[in-house]
Amino acid sequence: MSFWQADTKLAIGQKSVSVPAEVQGEYSENGKIVIKIDPSVEFFQPTESYLQFRLKLKLNSTDDAMRLQLNPDIGAHSLLRDVRIMSGTGIVLEECIAYNVLVQQMYSYDANENIRRKRALTEGTTLHQPLNRSTTGAERSNRNATVSNPYFTDDGSDTYNADGTTAFTDDSFHHLKICLPLKGSGIFRNPKIFPVMLSQGLRIEIFLEEAKKCITRLITTESSETEAARNLQPPRLLSWGADNAAAGQGAVISTDTFTITAATKAATCRLTVGAAEGDLYGDGTKIKISAVVGMTELNWATNGNVFYYTKKVDATHIDLFEEASLATGVNSTGFTTYTSAGTGTAEAYATFLLTVDNSMSSVGQCPFVVNQSLAIRNKDVLGTTKVLADKVTKVEQVTDADGTTKRLRITMGANTTFAAAIPTGSYVYDNTPAIAATFNPQFIMDEVQLVMQKIIMPPGYISTMMKSMKENGMIRYDFNAMQTYKYSMLSTDTEGTIMLPLQNSRAKAMLCCPVDASSYTPVQAIDKQQGFAFRGHSDNITEYRFTYNGKMNPDRPVPLSKVNSGLQEQQHLIELDKALAMSGITPGCMREFASNFIVPRALSLQGGSYDTRSKDFQLQVSYRETTGPQLNKLWHIFVSHIRSIVVKQGNLSVQV
Incomplete structure (x- = not known):
């Protein structure tokens, strides 16, 4: 090239060409996708070409209800375990072993906010959702979105689960359109135009990963027994029972039974209970009493099935009230004198309220879904966990007695009683993997094709190149591979x-x-x-x-x-x-x-x-x-x- 002489400029064209997979159908874990590119494509631009397909997650069982998504960092790249690129004659040009591991390294270090947002548009990655942000000091997570998550429908919307009772099933997951640039491939990462005609075509083989390595759940539904930092995301328990929080019912979930050793005749009856059992009962806990000898008026079977509500006095004493607001004490002055025995049973409930911490105020922000199994982990003793009976049957927004505060109320399919106290603020999290032995979520890919940007060269250029090749010419195509x-x-x-x-x-x-x-x-x-x-x-x-x-x-x-x-x-x-x-x-x-x-x-x-x-x-x-x-x-x-x-x-x- 001379500074004083202008080089010849070529007028080239470009158009999109779609090459479908050799077998059109559904692909799942451990599958193999084969795409053959004909030599007639001649030239294409690798960096502007991409793998396109539809993607859908599935639960495989109605017993495993849970919001799921792909790895939030690399999205659909996680599905590709190995990628092999061969010439039309079977010569291996490049083999990307552990493709998804390599892309994980690339995307972790070659990143900024703009790049992450661009990837989220087409590659199945997800971003931090401010509407689901933590308010308890947790680190920002790109796995927290229930609002506008591309993988599943929004609860509480006008079109899905408006009343909060629709079961979460395979139909709750969306079909995603994925456009995936093959970043782990040196050829497809190379900005140089690739001459397909000289390699006599290309054969691309893609081996798919196991679903269990690619699919994850929301960070707001997981909890840790040992690491306090991992417990900043889940929803928090406010109260247990059918009443709203203002009534104070179930501020602390109590034990299922306790022993009564004495009962006073007073304007507000006071019970003496077993050692330290008084500490287990939050104010407003609903109980029924049985087997009392002497003061039989307290017994549930005798008093017309009347429940009482407790107020803690100290570790061994509790007072009885007629309603959850604790306004009127149980007047026992006219009762028969207590003689011995007696058992109190804390009422079991199927509903509980969440605090507004961690953006839990609307159905769309709730990470839990109908037909999901839940558990509660004690915030003070992280190893203490209680599995709730049955599954979620309803998620709804309710208003406190103050008329303004909006909270989430979750209803389970059966009542739950507790053998240990669980305080307000404890963590509510997903328990499906612990009880569903058949849990095995999957992914389905279909309509797989490689969208290529074909470069249209002038006929004179191609003929000149081929003539030079016949005259002992050589073409070397360099690219950076792994x-x-x-x-x-x-x-x-x-x-x-x-x-x-x-x-x-x-x-x-x-x-x-x-x-x-x-x-x-x-x-x-x-x-x-x-x-x-x-x-x-x-x-x-x-x-x-x-x-x-x-x-x-x-x-x-x-x-x-x-x-x-x-x-x-x-x-x-x-x-x-x-x-x-x-x-x-x-x-x-x-x-x-x-x-x-x-x-x-x-x-x-x-x-x-x-x-x-x-x-x-x-x-x-x-x-x-x-x-x-x-x-x-x-x-x-x-x-x-x-x-x-x-x-x-x-x-x-x-x-x-």
């Missing part, structure tokens, strides 16, 4: 040496991601933390070091102890920044350096590359913390490298 190596490590291994048989002539960086490799049932998987199968876990690691070309790189072990607590280790962040940049991943957000852990190593800088052939590569990791590793891990070592497709004299070869 090659995956895997290594298994047990939770009992505290020292590990990972041998890496690298054979890449132009390697740029390594991203080593240890994911949870334990085997879980669908019930166990839904209870795991978000993206457990795709995110890297530090798992109480102490340090790492790479050894290759006869020396340690870097020249000393990289400490990682602080990362286990979510704190920064300076050297690790520097290494991570370099490795991401050399892998073609813009390190725009380091917020998830601990929650999506990577052991990084840049093999070159400033656009260079490194020849890994005939060199022994080792990654040594140490787990010497006070608390040892807890997970069986599968290390995914992604090696970023330049891969070349070479076409010469009609023959195609791949250079790595």
Whole structure:
């Protein structure tokens, strides 16, 4: 090219071409999608092409009612386990093993608010919903949306469940239209136009992931027995019983029975109860009394089935009242003198109210649905849990006695009595996985096609190119790809040496991601933390070091102890920044350096590359913390490298 001479400009065109999957029908977990691209496409623009399909989640059983969605970080990318791209003659051009794990790393670090919003439009990811925000100090979550969630219908809307009694079923999930750019593929991430005619077409094979690794529930329906920070999202219990909160009924859920040892003859009858049992009864608890000897007027069977309401005096005494407002005491001055015995039974209820904390004020904001099983976890003693009887039959908005405060009232299908006190403010959360052995949610894909942006070149250009090829010409197509190596490590291994048989002539960086490799049932998987199968876990690691070309790189072990607590280790962040940049991943957000852990190593800088052939590569990791590793891990070592497709004299070869 000369500064003084203008190059010839080509007039090219572009149009969308849809290539349907080889088999048109429904695809589900562990399925295989095959798409064949004919050589007649000639040229296409990879970065503007995308996989398009319809997606729908399903519960598989009416006993498993629950709001579900895909992984909120990578959306429909989580469904793609492996992607293989071959030429029309069967030569493997690129194989993306653990595609979804790689995209999880890309989307965690190459992100900002604008990028996340764009992904949410077409890729099935979700964003934080302010209408479902936490008001108790919880971290913002992109898994909290009940309002305008793309995966399921909005409760309480004019078109669905307006009265709060419609069961949540498979029909409650939407069909989504997904337009998924294949970000994990080096070819489809490359801005250079791809010559399909020279590869004699393309064959794309997509292997689908297990549904249990991709599908998750809302963060507002899960609770933790041990971690207080994970209990800031769920709805909070206000009161138990049919009356509204202003009446004070059931402010503390009491035990189902208690022992009476004495009863006074007074304007307000006072009962003496068992040791510390008085502490278990909140003011306004509804009870019935039986088996009292002497003062038989208190007995429910004798007094015309009259209930009483309690007011705590101290740990062993409670007063009886005629109504929940506690305005009129039970006058026992005219009763027969108490002799002995007696049992009090707390009335069981099927309805409860939620506080307005965490945006719980309308049916559309409630994360629970009809036909869902629930439990309550004691906020003061996190290990104390009570499963509520039957399932939700109604979710409704009610108004307090003040006439203005709006609250949510949930009705269960049966009454529940309690063997331990559960205070106001305790956590209400989903209990379906604990009782439904058949729980196994699935996804369905159909109408699968690859939408390509075909580039229309002038006929003269194509003929000139083909003529040059016949005259011993050669075309080299370079792109930045990822090659995956895997290594298994047990939770009992505290020292590990990972041998890496690298054979890449132009390697740029390594991203080593240890994911949870334990085997879980669908019930166990839904209870795991978000993206457990795709995110890297530090798992109480102490340090790492790479050894290759006869020396340690870097020249000393990289400490990682602080990362286990979510704190920064300076050297690790520097290494991570370099490795991401050399892998073609813009390190725009380091917020998830601990929650999506990577052991990084840049093999070159400033656009260079490194020849890994005939060199022994080792990654040594140490787990010497006070608390040892807890997970069986599968290390995914992604090696970023330049891969070349070479076409010469009609023959195609791949250079790595």
